[in-house]
Amino acid sequence: MASVNEKENNKEEYSFIYGDEAVSYSVIRKNVIRKIVTQKNNSENAKRKISIKVHPSCEVVISAPDDAERSDIHDAVMKRASWIYDALKEFRTHLEYVETKQYVSGEMQFYLGRRYVLKVVEDNSALPSVKMSRGKLLVTLTRFNDDKQALTKALVSGWYGVKAERIFHERLAELLPQATWVDGIPSFRVMPMQKQWGSCSAKGNLMLNPHLIKAPKECIDYVILHELSHIAEHNHSERFWRLLTSVMPNWKEVKSKLDGMAELYLNE
Missing domain, CATH: 3.30.2010.10 (Metalloproteases ("zincins"), catalytic domain)
Structure with a gap:
């Protein structure tokens, strides 16, 4: 499973392999209000606050707390890998049809x-x-x-x-x-x-x-x-x-x- 890590300010770039395709995604870290909790509970809270969005532009963006472990983010992504791939496939199909209209039969x-x-x-x-x-x-x-x-x-x-x-x-x-x-x-x-x-x-x-x-x-x-x-x-x-x-x-x-x-x- 290949992974590419490229940090830029508060944005991180990674990728994962699904089938024979490398799917890129961005991770945006968010500041969170911290309370005194056990290490185990802190990890569980971080996992719950990881969200995944696939945009019509085919950009995959992960929002995660700034203290979320890289492994937790990776696990969250892989659990929804099939959903991410299907969403990308649908949006790519849409983009293929976005061509200037010719106003001819068949369009x-x-x-x-x-x-x-x-x-x-x-x-x-x-x-x-x-x-x-x-x-x-x-x-x-x-x-x-x-x-x-x-x-x-x-x-x-x-x-x-x-x-x-x-x-x-x-x-x-x-x-x-x-x-x-x-x-x-x-x-x-x-x-x-x-x-x-x-x-x-x-x-x-x-x-x-x-x-x-x-x-x-x-x-x-x-x-x-x-x-x-x-x-x-x-x-x-x-x-x-x-x-x-x-x-x-x-x-x-x-x-x-x-x-x-x-x-x-x-x-x-």
Whole structure:
């Protein structure tokens, strides 16, 4: 079992062998408040406080107390080696699909968390349109020309925008009664954003990213409730997280799901 140790400030770099692959991971040490305990109990506490995260970027990060033994960290990693490898495999699969869209038949599109195969057809007797049909996102053009890709992209983007306006309005209306701290009905508009799913202005006006319509409804609900919580707390204070948790107890799980698919949903 090979291991590479490379320290840099508070960050350590290691690797372990799984099958025929060397998997690299980082260890970040955290300062902890120490109490007077026996050596055995201290070791057990350190083990319990070791956490493992696999990020969509395929970075494996281990958080551990600054007094955790290297052997304890290694044991924790090896116990979850299979899970780490499977998570990396899934994220790598996602990254393989993150290529610039060509808007041609056969490409994958998303809507409310489901995958649809794009099909572009020509029909001189029909109006340009986009509709879902039997697992496909069917785009009809009146004629094929040099601007086929641009026309298809414009039609698909417009279709997403219309769907986003309608679904976001429906979800906001349904979720608003839960946000008892909000007075009246906040206004919202759909606006493309590169790095945000939504935002809330100082006046309580919401902006939502149309790409969010590609995600499951629970992810849409999370973003809306997140922004509604900002009406009461404009920063991420403890009260903010308490408000969000009160209306969506599983928000961490939902956020993780959305983050894991972000590159695919935002890709256009």
